[in-house]
Amino acid sequence: MKVIAINGSPRKNWNTDTLLKKTLEGAASVGAETEIVHLYDLTFRGCVSCLACKLQNGKSLGRCVLKDDLSPVLARLHEADAVVMGSPIYFSEVTGEMRCFIERFVFQYLNYDNFSQPLSPAKKTAMIYTMNCPEEMLDKIGYTAMFKRYEDIMIRFFGNCTPLLSTNTMQVKDYSRYHLGAFDADAKKLRHETVFPQDCQKAFDLGVQLAASK
Ligand SMILES: Cc1cc2nc3c(=O)[nH]c(=O)nc-3n(C[C@H](O)[C@H](O)[C@H](O)COP(=O)(O)O)c2cc1C
Structure with missing residues (x-):
């Protein structure tokens, strides 16, 4: 189990x-067996729409052919039993690197002959999001719908996806050093000391769940 x-x-x-x-x-x-990949340590691009992963009679069918630092990661992910993707929210989306x-x-696995039969291997998936946004605002500013979109993509390709949200996070250790006056530094600190450990426990439990079943 990887x-x-x-x-x-x-x-x-x-x-x-x-x-x-x-x-x-x-x-x-x-x-x-576990591994963490830091996307910001890698030099890579998003999909360049070469369509090599859709070529007729191509040995690259269903596999991304772009060669950069992400290529070996995609190869290891293809074989892995589970993947957990984590991203902060930047301007109401996942970060550019995560996107x-x-x-x-995912695009390598999209089957343009039959949308309902993706070329992806079975895999457990989970998405972790961290954000300044408090929980009570998630629906109102469209975040719930955005999380659902990513969940739907993962379910469509891998059959499952477990989301985990960590809201109202502490963005810096010492708020007094920055122009961050819109935030209540004491409330952020208290939340970091009381709620974030609960989020960590949920993440631990998620790991157990990801590894427990295929
Ligand atoms: C460029 C940038 C844009 C951000 N945009 C948002 C946003 O739109 N909504 C939000 O809730 N938080 C936003 N944040 C806050 C981060 O999502 C939040 O601090 C997150 O927990 C940071 O994750 P990290 O501690 O793993 O870096 C933004 C932070 C940065 C640096």
């Missing part, structure tokens, strides 16, 4: 990375 985490945050050891590592800890606790990753990861 579980791979994809970190779509540029910041290591911050909210997204921490939750992904907790997920992998959970997976490892039940015997899974480029998803294009490359």
Whole structure:
């Protein structure tokens, strides 16, 4: 059982990375082999629409042929039993790197002959999102619909997707050093000390769940 985490945050050891590592800890606790990939350490592009993954009689059918730092990652993901993707929300979306990753990861498996029969291997998937946005605003500003869109994509290609949200995150350790006056620094700190550990526990449990069943 191999579980791979994809970190779509540029910041290591911050909210997204921490939750992904907790997920992998959970997976490892039940015997899974784990790996984390930091997208911001890689040089890669999104899909370039070469359509080599759709060529008639092509040996690249269903596989991305673009050669860059993401190529070996896509190869390992193809074989993996589970993938957990994590991203901060930037301007109401996943980060650009995560978006480029998803294009490359998923488009290769899209079957233009028959949309309902993707070329993807079975895999457990999960999406972790971290954001400044408080939970009560998610519906109102369209985030719930955006999370559902990504969930639908993963379900369509891999048959399942478990989302995990970490809202109202602490963006910096010391708010007094920055022009971040719109935020209540004390409330952020308290939430980081009380709610974020619960999110970490949920991430750990998610890892156990990802590794437990195929
Ligand atoms: C460029 C940028 C854009 C952001 N846009 C949003 C946003 O639209 N909505 C939101 O809730 N948080 C937004 N945030 C806050 C981050 O999503 C939040 O701090 C997140 O937890 C950071 O994840 P990290 O700690 O893993 O880096 C933004 C942060 C940055 C740097």
